Amino acid sequence: MAKTMAVNAGSSSLKFQLLEMPAEQVIAQGVIERIGMDDAIVTIKYDSEVEGLIDDSEDEDHITFSKNGKDKKYENVLAMKDHQQAINFMLQKLTDLGIIEDFNEITGVGHRVVAGGEWFNHSVVVNDSVLEKIDRLADYAPLHNPANAMGIRAFQKLLPDALSVAVFDTSFHQSMPEENYLYSLPYEYYTRYGARKYGAHGTSHRYVAMRAAEMLGKDLKSLKLITLHLGAGASITAIKDGKSLDTSMGFSPLAGVTMATRSGDVDPSLVYYIQEREGLSNDDMLNILNKKSGLLGLSTISSDMRDLLDVQDTNDHARLAVKIFINRIIKYIGQYIAEMGGVDAIVFTAGIGENSIPVRQAIIDKLEYFNVSLDIEANKIRGKEVEISTKSSRVKALLIPTNEELMIARDVESLK
Numbered sequence: 001m002a003k004t005m006a007v008n009a010g011s012s013s014l015k016f017q018l019l020e021m022p023a024e025q026v027i028a029q030g031v032i033e034r035i036g037m038d039d040a041i042v043t044i045k046y047d048s049e050v051e052g053l054i055d056d057s058e059d060e061d062h063i064t065f066s067k068n069g070k071d072k073k074y075e076n077v078l079a080m081k082d083h084q085q086a087i088n089f090m091l092q093k094l095t096d097l098g099i100i101e102d103f104n105e106i107t108g109v110g111h112r113v114v115a116g117g118e119w120f121n122h123s124v125v126v127n128d129s130v131l132e133k134i135d136r137l138a139d140y141a142p143l144h145n146p147a148n149a150m151g152i153r154a155f156q157k158l159l160p161d162a163l164s165v166a167v168f169d170t171s172f173h174q175s176m177p178e179e180n181y182l183y184s185l186p187y188e189y190y191t192r193y194g195a196r197k198y199g200a201h202g203t204s205h206r207y208v209a210m211r212a213a214e215m216l217g218k219d220l221k222s223l224k225l226i227t228l229h230l231g232a233g234a235s236i237t238a239i240k241d242g243k244s245l246d247t248s249m250g251f252s253p254l255a256g257v258t259m260a261t262r263s264g265d266v267d268p269s270l271v272y273y274i275q276e277r278e279g280l281s282n283d284d285m286l287n288i289l290n291k292k293s294g295l296l297g298l299s300t301i302s303s304d305m306r307d308l309l310d311v312q313d314t315n316d317h318a319r320l321a322v323k324i325f326i327n328r329i330i331k332y333i334g335q336y337i338a339e340m341g342g343v344d345a346i347v348f349t350a351g352i353g354e355n356s357i358p359v360r361q362a363i364i365d366k367l368e369y370f371n372v373s374l375d376i377e378a379n380k381i382r383g384k385e386v387e388i389s390t391k392s393s394r395v396k397a398l399l400i401p402t403n404e405e406l407m408i409a410r411d412v413e414s415l416k
């Protein structure tokens with residue numbers, strides 16, 4: 001049977017999900033971490049009841065059953081010199097474990113690509129010219145695009161007959177009008193360097209918006225939505241007529257709301273001021289803004305929302321970090337309601353949005369003015385699709401777990 005793989009290749013890691021399409025059934029998922037090291041970690045989770053599955057006894061030492069006795073996990077630590085070797089190992093292991101019979105069963109591979117610039121406003125079949133553009137867009141995403149391109153090339157070598165598709169984090173936001181994507185800088189920087197807002201998390205915003213319309217039983221094009229992707233990286237998008245109208249991330253994913261370790265919006269002159277006083281190089285300063293700021297920088301204790309919520313009653317720094325996180329989100333929601341001239345539903349997704357009952361409550365409590373009211377019982381849930389506003393609430397609040405892998409697999413299907 002034909003299978004599609006959704007791939008997210010990082011500089012030293014590779015995440016994947018294998019789906020049966022068009023049935024949209026997840027057959028296996030996993031991650032290879034520490035690629036390039038002698039102790040790379042391979043993890044593959046799969047349903048042991050998938051039809052045709054046979055176990056290879058050589059792998060027995062590495063396989064454990066989950067509590068329900070149905071799902072299995074393969075884990076191993078071994079040397080992995082590069083992405084090519086890691087992908088080869090993973091495909092071979094999927095075959096050994098009986099998850100696929102041979103490589104040719106995988107007829108499509110969809111790759112997450114971080115930066116698509118202005119070249120890509122939708123997902124595309126990868127050819128030489130697409131790959132060259134992804135390489136050139138490394139200027140916009142130096143840590144991600146080269147790794148994404150490496151993943152594409154490695155899969156193309158091992159699965160030359162599978163359709164290779166690039167799905168860009170930025171393409172959903174290409175619909176933003178120029179008054180939203182341009183910065184108030186000399187115009188020539190836009191024409192010369194592409195200095196503008198591109199946004200990110202587009203695949204996630206696109207997926208939850210589509211599900212929101214399905215849950216509400218309305219045409220997406222008739223809705224005004226604000227989607228809150230609140231994970232370690234966080235972004236907020238205003239969606240009108242089914243299209244991204246505005247989004248909180250900017251030229252890079254550093255802009256917008258407070259994140260786990262990223263600062264979000266900061267006055268640029270303050271950055272320069274701190275840099276001078278502290279004698280920091282550009283790279284050092286960028287590292288502080290990306291890795292040492294946000295919840296971690298403010299709280300001084302953790303970048304993880306769970307840790308902060310646990311101690312916020314007794315720790316002033318943790319309480320302040322949570323307060324600022326909520327405050328920035330509220331500001332963006334207010335801005336987007338004004339921009340769209342109203343809102344029909346607010347959607348929560350990603351790690352914090354899907355799992356944090358108190359954060360969702362704190363956000364909705366602050367929106368009373370806009371006629372959103374929380375159903376406290378319905379909100380006591382994690383990781384499931386549910387309407388968390390009351391029946392009488394004029395503006396709906398929805399909890400929708402994101403599923404970027406499914407969206408990627410669907411894009412591959414639609415291009416077959």
Ligand code: ADP
Pocket residue numbers: 230231232233260303304305306350351352355356357
């Ligand atoms: P990433 O951007 O890495 O994909 P995720 O969407 O997985 O991030 O979100 C990870 C974050 O979700 C963690 O840093 C943690 O702060 C938060 N999170 C997960 N579970 C909970 C929870 N129960 N309560 C609060 N925050 C949570």
